[in-house]
Amino acid sequence: MRLSRILKPRFVVSAHCDLPCGVYDPAQARIEAESIKAIDEKYQANTDPEFRTRALIIKEQRAELVKHHLWVLWTDYFKPAHFEKYPNLHTLFNEATKLAGASGAKGSTDAAKADELLQKIDEIAKIFWETKQA
Numbered sequence: 001m002r003l004s005r006i007l008k009p010r011f012v013v014s015a016h017c018d019l020p021c022g023v024y025d026p027a028q029a030r031i032e033a034e035s036i037k038a039i040d041e042k043y044q045a046n047t048d049p050e051f052r053t054r055a056l057i058i059k060e061q062r063a064e065l066v067k068h069h070l071w072v073l074w075t076d077y078f079k080p081a082h083f084e085k086y087p088n089l090h091t092l093f094n095e096a097t098k099l100a101g102a103s104g105a106k107g108s109t110d111a112a113k114a115d116e117l118l119q120k121i122d123e124i125a126k127i128f129w130e131t132k133q134a
Contacts, residue, residue, distance in 0.1 A: 063106035
């Protein structure tokens, strides 16, 4: 018996993503964005400079996590067919990541900016769950 015959796979499988789709979930970005909003509210309610400094540091970390989770969805989960079916998806991700960045919730202590970010994440989540049903 030839070695190549023994080592030849019996089944060839393929998937549309690099890991089972269960590892992707926009809830991760949403949880971090909710943290940003809560930090903004606590920041506004407290005048202690040390507390405020700590709050800003933590908020910046959470904003980076929001961007990370959104980028993973954008680059790893969503495929060309999704972008064809939902032509505004690239724009949604661009707007959401900018809202998580320095010109958005990361650079502001206004909870309204965090609300805007949460709304964009919800729009992405709606599309995400529609694609999971398909």
